Amino acid sequence: MLELKKLYFTIQDDDVDIGAKRNIIDGIDFTFEKGKFYVITGPNGSGKTTLAKLIMGINPISSGSIIFEGKDISSLSITERAKLGIAYSFQQPARFKGITFRDLLAIATGNNDEKKFLEMVTRVGICPLSFLDKEVDARLSGGEIKKIELATTIAANPKLAIYDEPDTGIDLWTIGPMVSLLKKELTPKTTTIVVSHNRAFLDVADVIIIIDKGRIVYSGDLKSALPLLTDLSICTYHNNCERDKDVGCLR
Amino acid sequence: MLDALDKKLLKTVADLEGLPKGAYNIRKNGKLLDRQISANIDIETNADGTGIIVTIKPGTKNESVHIPVILSQAGLFDVVYNSFIIGEGAEVTIVAGCGIHCGTSESEGHAGIHDFQVGKKAKVNYVEKHFAMGEGSGRRTLNPTTKVFLDEGATAEMELTQISGVDEADRLNEATLGPGSLLLITERVLTEGEQRAESTNNIILQGSGSRANMISRSVMKGNSKQIFHANMEARAKCFGHIECDAIIMDNGTNETMPALKALHPDAELTHEASIGKIANDQLTKLMSLGLTYDQAVNRIIQGFLK
Numbered sequence: 001m002l003e004l005k006k007l008y009f010t011i012q013d014d015d016v017d018i019g020a021k022r023n024i025i026d027g028i029d030f031t032f033e034k035g036k037f038y039v040i041t042g043p044n045g046s047g048k049t050t051l052a053k054l055i056m057g058i059n060p061i062s063s064g065s066i067i068f069e070g071k072d073i074s075s076l077s078i079t080e081r082a083k084l085g086i087a088y089s090f091q092q093p094a095r096f097k098g099i100t101f102r103d104l105l106a107i108a109t110g111n112n113d114e115k116k117f118l119e120m121v122t123r124v125g126i127c128p129l130s131f132l133d134k135e136v137d138a139r140l141s142g143g144e145i146k147k148i149e150l151a152t153t154i155a156a157n158p159k160l161a162i163y164d165e166p167d168t169g170i171d172l173w174t175i176g177p178m179v180s181l182l183k184k185e186l187t188p189k190t191t192t193i194v195v196s197h198n199r200a201f202l203d204v205a206d207v208i209i210i211i212d213k214g215r216i217v218y219s220g221d222l223k224s225a226l227p228l229l230t231d232l233s234i235c236t237y238h239n240n241c242e243r244d245k246d247v248g249c250l251r
Numbered sequence: 252m253l254d255a256l257d258k259k260l261l262k263t264v265a266d267l268e269g270l271p272k273g274a275y276n277i278r279k280n281g282k283l284l285d286r287q288i289s290a291n292i293d294i295e296t297n298a299d300g301t302g303i304i305v306t307i308k309p310g311t312k313n314e315s316v317h318i319p320v321i322l323s324q325a326g327l328f329d330v331v332y333n334s335f336i337i338g339e340g341a342e343v344t345i346v347a348g349c350g351i352h353c354g355t356s357e358s359e360g361h362a363g364i365h366d367f368q369v370g371k372k373a374k375v376n377y378v379e380k381h382f383a384m385g386e387g388s389g390r391r392t393l394n395p396t397t398k399v400f401l402d403e404g405a406t407a408e409m410e411l412t413q414i415s416g417v418d419e420a421d422r423l424n425e426a427t428l429g430p431g432s433l434l435l436i437t438e439r440v441l442t443e444g445e446q447r448a449e450s451t452n453n454i455i456l457q458g459s460g461s462r463a464n465m466i467s468r469s470v471m472k473g474n475s476k477q478i479f480h481a482n483m484e485a486r487a488k489c490f491g492h493i494e495c496d497a498i499i500m501d502n503g504t505n506e507t508m509p510a511l512k513a514l515h516p517d518a519e520l521t522h523e524a525s526i527g528k529i530a531n532d533q534l535t536k537l538m539s540l541g542l543t544y545d546q547a548v549n550r551i552i553q554g555f556l557k
Contacts, residue, residue: 058535078538088539094532097468097496098554107550108540156540 001191002032002055002160007064009050009214024050026214027064032160037187039202040195041229042211048195049091051211052162055193056088057081068160085159089166091195093149095138101148102132108155117155123181124151125174142169150178154186161186164195175200253284257321260350263414264380265319271346275317276303278331280324292316292343302332302364305345309338309370320349325389326357332364337405339370345377349393351416353385360392360419367398369405369432377409383416392419399425401432403458411438412556413448420448428489430458437466439556442475442503449478456489456518467495468555471503478506485511485518493522498529498555500548 009025024047032038040048053059055066057078065074073081087108105117114132121131124147134140136148146169153161163182167175175198182192183204194201202208208225210218218228253261253270257279261267270277270285274292277284288294291311297304305316322329337343349361369375383391399407413420426434440448454463469477483491497505511520529551537547 056539058539077544078535079541079543082539082541090532090536092532094530094536096533096551096554098557099551103550103554104540107537107542110541152540 001034001069003065003067004028004030004055005065005067007051007054007066008062009047009054009059010062023062023214025054025061028214028216030209030216030219032191032193034191035187035189036191036206037183037204038191038193038207038209039205040193040209040211041197041202042217046211047214048211049164050214052088052164052193052195055160055162056086058088082156087153087156087158087161089149089153089161089163091164091168093145094136095140095145096136098135100133100135101151104136104148104152105132105155108152109157120151120155124148124154125177143171143174146170147174154181158190160191160193162193162195165197166194167196167198167200179204256323256352260321260323260352260382260384261319263382264321264348264350265317265346267317267319271315271317273315273317274305275319276305278318278320278329280322280327281329284321289314291341294318297332297334301330302334304334304336306336307338307341307343307373309340309373311338311341311343313342315344315346317346319347320361320363321352322349322359322361323352323354323385325353325355325359325387328358328360328362328392330362330364333366335365335367335375337367337369337373337375339402340372341370342374343376345375346379347377348380348382349395350381351383351385351391351393353383353387353389353391355387356389357387358389358392360390360394362394362396364396365398367400367407369399369401369407371402372404373402374406375408377407379409379411381413381417381420383418385416390418391416393417394419394421396423397425399427399434401426401428401434401461403429404431405429406433406435408435409437411436413440413442415441415443417442417448418446420446420450422448422450424450424452424454426453426463427455427457428461428463430487431460432458433461434463435466436464437468439468440477441470441472441552441556442477443472444475445473446475447477448475449480451480452482454481454483454491456483456485456487456491459487459489461487461489463489463491465491465493465495467493467497467507469495469497469505469507470500470552470556471497471505472500474502476504478508480508480510481522482510483512483520483522485513485515485520487515488517489515489519491518491520493524495522495524496555497526498552499527500529500552 007028013022509522
């Protein structure tokens, strides 16, 4: 249902010589199948979030193409992709002034059905229900705003849902129900892509995709992924790693 | 006696479809148009005929008084001095506001000078809206002044809104807070085109245990300009906060100057101020929920000024 073809995202690198170019996404080819649960993982800075943003249209692709349900969406805006049924849950959700949770749900669903909203609020583990009229502003805790983000994404009833680290800031006892909600209830109706390092998501993934330096280095099941996940070769710092002699990382 | 234009202005500034229930005083083109008093709320013209005195009996509960002003006479600059005396323990909502219709090239304006004496443990909710319209090229000016004196344990909640069409606005808000009193001011101003708005707020926390919170939300469209001063002076153990946010659209400009002065060791004063364009992550979020760029901008501004 989603095909990525020779996908590149290239930036001017400030760190190296001025004008030098760097591929953040370095030629990705991949096909996502309908109704499956994908987890994208990999080291920090490997390009996971960038890839997710390319699919939603938040970042423009440098070259290649994105085909969604047979249609080339590479040049479509965020709005157009949303209308085709792609939804995105941000790692760091936006905070507003004067916009409530209810307002966001109304925008996401296009209606004002309070009964459905309350059902949604309960499902993402938000309590009490008075939460609906809370402003989505800087006063919310990290966990609260992530739950709101999750709810607005689900409320949009997407064909393809992308969640960027949905578990950040979420309390431990909510992660289990969250995984079960996304995996059991919503997939297969929704094709799901989760960017995460969390074992709870990896455990239930139909397909695990490991990204390193902008390339897919593995896709398949968890069992075969485990050696790679523990292997140093996917660490961002493998070039200057001093191995066990002088371990500077938290490995 | 209310024509279609009057009705439109009243609807916009006072949410009134016709004549309000309860006490009211409607002023049109510098003259009294209609007045109604109630058992607990008295309205009389002041001694020199320059405005009204609204007296609310002690202990009055859940009553409201509407005092809108409408202007549609070319070249008129209407100045009015209104006093509000709110008795001990009373709870009242006062809806003021000024609507200007300018149909010619002659300028029109209004300056409403309002002073409030809020009695012990009384609660006043003051809602003021300013709006101007009309096809005329004359400038529409609104220069309101509010002076508030809060007695022990009194509360004043003030919502001051300038919706649109006002070319020139120079506002002054002054407040003195007695012991244990509470003042909440929310000011929302939208300017566009070549409009200019300035707001000066001087809040003195005089009594022990007094609290004040001043929130200002500004949106500048076109080439418009807004200047915002907020001065909070603490003379006792008290708590004060100023929050001013300005969103710049197009080529608008803004100057924001919050100032805190603590003259008592137990004073607690804070402020936060920000000026900038609409945050990109807010736009992206709303677009990812299906709104177009323009719809997202409108929704964010609508919420911001809500």
